């Protein structure tokens with residue numbers, strides 16, 4: 001954390017004419033985890049987005065938050081603070097602490113966003129930016145909110161980013177670990193620790209798939225047979241995670257709802273999945289809404305071999321695609337101050 005010129009006490013705004021700077025970080029996340037559409041996600045340790053907030057006691061006309069720079073997005077993200085996910089969630093946070101924590105902020109926050117996650121990748125890019133911004137804003141204001149409270153604003157950010165307020169990226173981006181969303185209204189989140197030797201191979205092919213489009217291809221209704229199969233797998237996956245039963249985790253990574261509809265949108269999906277399984281992965285599926293694909297393994301060594309095989313398969317599929325690979329354990333910490 002960068003503090004200039006002197007640290008302030010929790011809950012107290014800086015001295016007159018002073019500035020304070022905080023840098024937040026939040027990592028990539030994988031939503032759905034195969035069978036848990038919109039109700040299960042996890043965070044990996046890297047890569048992630050950084051948000052640097054500078055607080056000044058000098059109010060400026062217009063919005064209390066302004067975006068001074070965005071790097072790494074190729075100019076794609078909006079600079080309007082109400083339209084950009086990272087600034088939008090800070091505005092919501094400020095409204096909330098004014099109404100519920102009696103903190104009436106009258107100064108100004110300048111926001112710099114350093115994007116390291118690719119956009120429209122299925123790696124929870126918008127959630128990482130929102131989570132990094134929120135952890136930094138909370139720190140700037142003396143930590144008036146718990147991480148659980150921050151998740152609410154991050155979910156609202158998802159609505160701005162893709163039109164759907166799903167929590168399976170936003171919640172693990174802030175809380176770390178696996179997070180199960182038992183209920184959205186009211187929000188009821190359960191964090192699930194990861195088995196010690198569980199590793200994720202996350203492969204991002206160099207193509208984009210917008211979440212809003214990937215959601216539009218999903219069925220509006222499903223049969224009781226399909227639902228039964230899906231919730232059997234979700235329950236078993238959670239049991240496997242809690243008991244470190246790697247075989248059960250592998251058997252449960254089955255998605256009969258979203259994967260069949262989205263797989264055709266990802267060139268080479270079936271070849272990549274087969275390559276992962278042939279190389280010893282416990283299981284493999286689409287990361288969030290895609291086009292990234294994740295696989296689980298029970299050792300780092302296997303996860304590296306699995307990831308390499310997945311990259312090769314993308315390269316040799318009918319539509320050859322270059323890709324990036326990250327091999328990571330599950331991130332325990334969630335969003336943090338750097």
Ligand code: HSE
Nearest residue numbers: 031038166168288289
């Ligand atoms: N649960 C969301 C979806 C995740 O599948 O649309 C988006 O990354």
